[in-house]
Each structure stands twice: as C-alpha cells, then as structure tokens.
Amino acid sequence: MAEALIVEGRVSINGIKAVIGQKVDPELDVVLVDGTRIHIARKSVYIVLHKPPGYVSTRRDDQNRPTVLDLIEGNDRYLYPVGRLDLNSEGLMLLTNDGEMAHALTHPRFEIPKTYHVQVDQVVPQDQLGRLRRGIRLEDGQTRPADVRLLKKRGRGLWYEIRIREGRNRQVRRMFRAVGARVIRLIRVALGPLRLAGLPSGAYRSLLPEELALLKETYAHHPVPARERHSSTL
Numbered sequence: 001m002a003e004a005l006i007v008e009g010r011v012s013i014n015g016i017k018a019v020i021g022q023k024v025d026p027e028l029d030v031v032l033v034d035g036t037r038i039h040i041a042r043k044s045v046y047i048v049l050h051k052p053p054g055y056v057s058t059r060r061d062d063q064n065r066p067t068v069l070d071l072i073e074g075n076d077r078y079l080y081p082v083g084r085l086d087l088n089s090e091g092l093m094l095l096t097n098d099g100e101m102a103h104a105l106t107h108p109r110f111e112i113p114k115t116y117h118v119q120v121d122q123v124v125p126q127d128q129l130g131r132l133r134r135g136i137r138l139e140d141g142q143t144r145p146a147d148v149r150l151l152k153k154r155g156r157g158l159w160y161e162i163r164i165r166e167g168r169n170r171q172v173r174r175m176f177r178a179v180g181a182r183v184i185r186l187i188r189v190a191l192g193p194l195r196l197a198g199l200p201s202g203a204y205r206s207l208l209p210e211e212l213a214l215l216k217e218t219y220a221h222h223p224v225p226a227r228e229r230h231s232s233t234l
Helices: 002-007 099-106 126-134 171-178 209-220
Strands: 011-013 031-033 036-038 046-051 080-082 090-096 114-120 147-154 157-164 183-191 204-206
Touching: 002 011, 080 099, 090 099, 099 209, 114 171, 126 147, 157 171, 171 183
Parallel strands: 090 183
Antiparallel strands: 011 031, 031 036, 046 090, 046 204, 080 090, 114 157, 114 183, 147 157
C-alpha cells in the first residue's frame, strides 16, 4: 500500500516527492500523503549496556571523548542514557528512545535503588559504615540512608556493596571519601529490577520482555509531576 502511494506520487517528504526505499526520520521529517501530514510511530528500543571505563554516558561530548552510543551497533542517535556514570565508572546502563520511560526511571519521587560494587583503598571501620547506613552529610546536603556491606577483603581487593536511592553527582565516590576511603573502581551492578549479571564489559543486549513489563508495572505507569529532567553521575 505504501509503495503504491509512493509510485503514484502521492507521498512527499519535506516537500519533495518520496522514492521507494527512502528513510524517514520520525522526529525531523514531515511526511504528507495527499497533502495530509502523517505521524509515524517510532518503535521503542530498550538496551541494557555494560559501560566500560573511558566512555562518557551522554549522547555527545564537547571534548570529543567516546560516548556510550559509540558502543551500540548502528549508533541510534535517538537513544538516551537512563542515569549516568562518570568517565571512569562502569557497569549497568539502560539506553532507550522511550522518553516517558526514561523520565519515570530518573525522577527522584520513585527512589529507584541503584546497587554498586566498589573497590576502595582501605577498610572502612564499622562506625563509618554506620554513618553511611544512617545517611551522611555531603557538601550538597544529607544523603538518604544507604545499604552497605563488605563483599570481600583480599590484599588491596577491598570491595563493598552499596545500594542508594538517589542520584547526586558522583555521589558514591563522595560518600566513601567522606568516611576516609578512596574509590579505586566503581561498578553499577543493578538498576531497580535490572541486573548486570554476566554481561561482559562493552557488550549490550535488548531488554527482556519480562524486564520491560516489570519496569513499566513498577515505575512507568505511575503519574509523574511536571517534566523536570534530573541527571546524575556516580
């Protein structure tokens, strides 16, 4: 049907007659059929990525550093990172072109838990872990209580697991610095119900249908206040 309309010259893209096989940008192109504009639905894409260090978690970078989109085959420029990780941090990221989903997952009202495995340069004493668990004062205010536990201690391999429910800039690094420990490596292993599991560094996969259903059931179908964009880099 669409090809027949194009052959008959009844379809135009941005004021020019369309040709068969021509690609259309749903966000930018104006498509008319018999002079009436047609709104083309864009297929929703959801990708789970294991961000390696050395990539910025934005769609583009003023310093021309590699971005997480450079890791995606086809480099879909309509994908947006949900929640950020700083240049040297790594781990789970969700990329999507579903703006409503991205907004719901980053809005602070939902307090979506984010879980990290953190390697530090020294043991954090129990009293300092208690401060993290109760909430600790940073330069931009008091943090919410965090779940934190020692994962393993092997030479310099001191690893802690921490779960937070907010997303301030470089928050996890600053929290550990506030209790006297320097973060050597930071890996996000979970974002809400999503898990990094065995996904190798730099690899990505499509969101599983059951994962998408759970995300929508838990977060995306709740009403959200006026659209305010919130970003974080941890």
